[in-house]
Amino acid sequence: MNDENLISANGLGMIRGARVLFGEVSLFAKPGEAIVLRGSNGAGKTTLLRILAGLTQPAAGDVTRAAEVHWLGHRDGLKPHESPVEHLSLWARAWGGGATDPVIERMGLTRPKDVPAALLSAGQRRRTALGRLLLVDRPVWLLDEPFSALDTNGRDLLLELIAGHRASGGAVIAAIHGEAGFTASREVVL
Amino acid sequence: MSPAPIRAAFAQAFREAWAGGAGVLLPASFFAGAAMLVPFAVGSDSDQLAAIGGGVLWVALALASLVTMERLFQADLEDGALDLWVQADVPMSAIAAAKVAAHWLVSGLPLALLSPLLGLMLQMEPDRLPPAMLAYGIGGLAFFLWGAFGAALSATVRRGGLLIALIALPFYVPTAIFGAMSLQAEVPMPLIETLFLSAATLFSMAVAPFGIAAALRLATD
Structure with missing residues (x-):
């Protein structure tokens, strides 16, 4: 397994309306890693994930994607x-x-x-x-509240998927409330 | 660039427009209903109806094209499908063009096919009906493209139907002018007017998909 970043973000900042949502957020994910985003409701976890996915333009900072990303928002599509x-x-x-x-x-x-x-x-x-x-x-999974609405079986299933994805050299960045259920490599608190 | 995502976008939009049957029936009934009211409103004098019939159908077509526009991109935005399309491996303008084409096929083409019947009702000359149908088909496509541009710009606005009309209607003017001229000419299917009408549609085909794509990127931002 190589040690290159699959995705990295440097000095991300975001403004919503007249208020600074977050500033100076930097993170990276290497193969096999799982990053958990923490923060209260409205702290900007979804926005940060959307920026990482390339859906939203950050007000400051930049994102480098070395691999393709899967975006899974709270809307199922x-x-x-x-x-x-x-x-x-x-x-x-x-x-x-x-x-x-x-x-x-x-x-x-x-x-x-x-x-x-x-x-x-x-x-x-x-x-x-x-x-x-x-x-x-796609090596990078960006998951926004992936466990919402899932039953116990579904939760276990998703944990298996995440473990399998990490084992095969993928990275996961997920916004999660409560217990993650897997060992996070790092936590980013907004 | 593979055409597969574009075909998939077309298929999804086609099914979406077709689902429930409202995609076909709603604009068609609106079109027919608006045309049907005209003899009641202006009187049933044959000469008068014949003089205004073609123009009335242009107005009815323009308004009918807007009836189903509101949900075209708003539904995609709300259910999260737009996020997925923005991330597809093709330019968003191609996805947008495919979606509008599918929408036009379900909601727009039937209007043109219906026009001879309504034209007959409005006392248009029978030999003018087939060329008029072609003109309504060509012009209707431009209406749908500009309407979709308005729909994309107002996708984030709740009950944005009025906004769509305000944005799109000015773009309808060239098509309405050349369309009406092509019906008023001495001969059916006059060359110059038909070419101008087609040029207005080609212009919308060349420009609107890029405008829609830019608007949708703003909507997902």
Whole structure:
């Protein structure tokens, strides 16, 4: 395993309205590492993750991405009429990923795989969204509250996915409330 | 650059527009309803209707094109799909163009196909109906592109329908002018007017996708 940063940020600062959301935030993630972002509601964890994902422009500082990133926000990205199979195969096509059947099975979505998202539970939609992480291999996972809406099984499943991703040389940066459930390499407090 | 994400964006937008059937029926009923009210409002005198029929349909088409615009990008923004598209490995303008094309196919093309029927009702000459249908098809595409630009700019605004109309309608003017001229000419399907109408649409095809892409980047920021 090499020791190059997969992603690093230097002196990030963000302004929302008339107030400074955060300033001088620097972080990096190497292969196999997991960074946990901490902070109270409204501290800017989501904004920081969006900056890392390249979705939002920071007011100060810069981000260097040496590898592709998966962004998983708190919104699942499913259309109301879309079933888990349709959703995953759409993004598999869009991203040039492989077969969706193994992903469906891995995420425990075999039973509701043809049910429109409007009729799925929040946890099932979450599992579908998490399934996107497995469609294409991208070394950096940026996860915003990934455990929300998941049941105990789902939580264990996601912990396995994160452990597997780290073992294969990926990095995870996650905003998490409460106990992480995995050993964080570092914590960044906003 | 692989075309796969663009095809996927098209497929998703097509299914989205088709779902529930409102994508086709809502603009079509609005278009037909607006045209149908005209004889009641201005009187059923044949000559008068024939004189204004073509123009009335242009106005009805312009307004009908805006009916389903509000949710075009707002839904993507709210459910998080826009974040994923912004991150796809192709320019956002290509994704935007694919989405508008799918939306036009479901909501816009049926309007043009419906126009001969409404034209007949408004006493337009029968031999003028097919060329008029083509003109409504060409002009309608420009309406949808500019409408989508307005929709992208107001994606973050709740109940932004009015804003979409305010942004888009000024861009509709060239198409309305050349479209109406092409119907008022001596011969059906006059060359110069049709070329100008097509040029207005080509201009919107060349410019609007980039404007939409820039607006969507701002919306996700």
